[in-house]
Amino acid sequence: MQFDLSGSKVIDGLGNVGDFFSHRLADHPLLQMDEIRKLVKRIPKNGLFYSAGIKPESAIIGDWHTHPGKHPLDFAIDNMENADAYMYILGPEVDPGFRPLYVELKADLDEFCRRNSYRLTDSRLALFISSPGAIAPHHIDEQHTFIAQIKGSKTMFQWPAGNHELTTAQELEAFFGKVTRKLAIKDGSDRWRKTYEMTPGRGVYIPFAAPHSVTNRNEVSISLSIIFNTEQTRKLQNIYRANHVLRTRFGRSPRVPGESVWRDAMKNNYFRAYDYSRHLMGIPGRAVRKLGRMTGLGKPPVAAGHYRR
Numbered sequence: 354m355q356f357d358l359s360g361s362k363v364i365d366g367l368g369n370v371g372d373f374f375s376h377r378l379a380d381h382p383l384l385q386m387d388e389i390r391k392l393v394k395r396i397p398k399n400g401l402f403y404s405a406g407i408k409p410e411s412a413i414i415g416d417w418h419t420h421p422g423k424h425p426l427d428f429a430i431d432n433m434e435n436a437d438a439y440m441y442i443l444g445p446e447v448d449p450g451f452r453p454l455y456v457e458l459k460a461d462l463d464e465f466c467r468r469n470s471y472r473l474t475d476s477r478l479a480l481f482i483s484s485p486g487a488i489a490p491h492h493i494d495e496q497h498t499f500i501a502q503i504k505g506s507k508t509m510f511q512w513p514a515g516n517h518e519l520t521t522a523q524e525l526e527a528f529f530g531k532v533t534r535k536l537a538i539k540d541g542s543d544r545w546r547k548t549y550e551m552t553p554g555r556g557v558y559i560p561f562a563a564p565h566s567v568t569n570r571n572e573v574s575i576s577l578s579i580i581f582n583t584e585q586t587r588k589l590q591n592i593y594r595a596n597h598v599l600r601t602r603f604g605r606s607p608r609v610p611g612e613s614v615w616r617d618a619m620k621n622n623y624f625r626a627y628d629y630s631r632h633l634m635g636i637p638g639r640a641v642r643k644l645g646r647m648t649g650l651g652k653p654p655v656a657a658g659h660y661r662r
């Protein structure tokens with residue numbers, strides 16, 4: 354077992370506020386800088402996002418792949434101490450050498466879900482490597498996160514999820530509708546802010562859609578996350594996606610999740626069916642493509658991939 358997720362009622366309940374956990378990954382051979390340099394150079398680049406040589410406070414998460422900055426990737430990973438770089442590998446488990454670590458962490462996550470009766474819908478790893486002083490700007494993510502600090506230290510500021518003064522219904526709809534990842538810091542929100550000092554051996558739980566930002570201290574930082582959804586967070590995503598359509602295309606003021614059981618169920622079922630059909634259409638085959646045309650399921654409303662934060 355690498356993650357110790359026991360002993361926190363907040364984590365057990367996947368609550369709306371964060372908490373610490375502990376882990377045993379700090380000395381893991383695959384997570385040391387030399388191994389990570391090799392990984393960055395060999396891994397497929399479609400899952401790697403980075404910026405280098407950009408003032409950290411001006412970095413926009415999600416724009417990294419289009420505005421990587423002034424340094425090429427190989428230079429950045431070889432000079433993390435002074436390259437002003439921020440690197441993010443989404444799904445490093447596609448690498449055969451990294452896969453066993455995912456399997457191990459997934460086993461910890463499965464055990465956690467079994468113990469607390471959650472139905473896991475998806476999970477993957479995310480590896481962060483960043484220069485001294487790097488900043489991950491204020492944002493939310495579309496899944497729960499267990500982030501383990503491996504090397505260096507950083508400060509995370511976190512605000513509770515599910516507070517519509519901090520994240521308005523319209524912001525969540527635009528986020529899950531894949532329009533923008535920009536999120537304003539609201540006046541007076543300091544009273545809800547909690548600070549987590551992340552050091553090797555410590556991990557932090559970040560709830561689904563909880564606003565957070567991270568600032569590195571004076572060393573290169575390495576962190577590894579396992580990010581995941583449960584049936585409940587998938588349902589919330591689908592309700593916000595439906596509300597985005599209702600508000601922007603039909604001019605409605607949709608009910609927020611939890612206000613109407615039958616509406617929530619209908620919105621969730623619609624997007625579950627939509628996603629399943631999209632999945633089927635991705636399977637090669639004339640009959641399936643024809644079925645897709647017959648059912649009128651066209652392209653998604655926005656392009657896939659990273660969108661602006």
Ligand SMILES: [Fe+2]
Pocket residue numbers: 492493494565
């Ligand atoms: Fe995040």
